[in-house]
Amino acid sequence: MQRNIRLRLLSNIVIAFMLLAMAWWSFLLFTKNKDAFKWHSRYDKMMMVADGVIQNDEQYLQTDLYKNLEAKYKRQEWMILTESMVFVVCMIIGVWMINKGYNRQIESAQERRNFLLSITHELKSPIASIKLVLETFIKRELKPVHINQLSNNALKETDRLNDLVNDLLLAAKVETAYAPFLEEINLSQFLQDIINRLQAKYSNVQFEFRRPEEPVIVSADRTGLTSVAVNLLENAVKYGSEETKISTVLRADKSNQNIWLEFADNGIGIPNKDKAKIFERFYRVGSEDTRKTKGTGLGLYIVNQIVLAHRGTIAVTDNRPKGTIFTISLPTNDS
Ligand code: ATP
Ligand code: MG
Helix, strand or coil: HHHHHHHHHHHHHHHHHHHHHHHHHHHHHHHHHHHHHHHHHHHHHHHHHCCCCCHHHHHHCHHHHHHHHHHHHHHHHHHHHHHHHHHHHHHHHCCCCCCCCHHHHHHHHHHHHHHHHHHHHHHHHHHHHHHHHHHHHHHHHCCCCHHHHHHHHHHHHHHHHHHHHHHHHHHHHHHCCCCCCCCEEEEEHHHHHHHHHHHHHHCCEEEEEEEECCEEEEEEEEHHHHHHHHHHHHHHHHCCCCCCCCEEEECCCCCEEEEEEEECCCCCCCCCCHHHHCCCCCCCCCCCCCCCCCCCHHHHHHHHHHHHHHCCCCEEECCCCCEEEEEEEEECCCC
């Protein structure tokens, strides 16, 4: 980081020097142009006086020769001025673009570092737990009830590993080769099933689901939509508060051309500066040192890619008094 600050300081000094040098050269050119005009007009006047064409300064100032000369040097003044301005503007744009690219590089290096740290942690902890369970089985004679308990824990850890690997594969797939496999889905029932499943898993969380009376039918990829809903709802649980309430709202327009899906929670919320970035691969709010939750930063990237592949959009806003709302808009069929 120190090195970055030093580099930026150095490049700022170089840029400031170049701008000052440019201003100085423009000033010199300007004054040289004025001098040249002065000497040129003086010479012309002397020649005209010597030839007896004019007698004094006033007569010289009225001549065409003087007027043309004055116009020519004025044009050169303007040229110097505009060329300096163009140079300065080009330089500012160039510096701005270089800075932008440089910042992007630093950000993506930071993201890669974050990802490596979190993925290593995510992979290591279930492996360590499973290893511990197996070692316990080898070293100790356990009662069936304990064997059962430990086996269940190990199974949960393998599920975690499986989810992680699936996320990594899905992220790679949505980036290059994802084409939704479309089928008619009763979205009302589909979401209700997912919410019931999550309600059973997180009994301390209050799930709520509002939907139109008529079933809403969409043409979509079942696996993709499952990933979208589960990722958003799991996030709402993961970044929830003491008493997490998660409300899912499904709406359809009158002609049934579009649907809107809203996932609202009352959790920790997302700072404005991070809202645009959370859909990027590996992006997680905060840093490895300050974060309390586990994750890879792939969930919302996958969600966004799947929604885009269905020609939909996703937006994030603040909930009141606190929390986050994710709103998805989708066309009901893909024709
Ligand atoms: P995983 O890949 O396991 O889902 P993750 O949850 O960290 O990891 P994303 O789901 O992509 O990754 O979310 C990116 C970041 O956005 C999260 O790290 C979190 O900081 C923030 N975030 C996402 N959903 C919410 C939410 N409902 N409330 C507050 N913050 C959220
Ligand atoms: Mg997530």
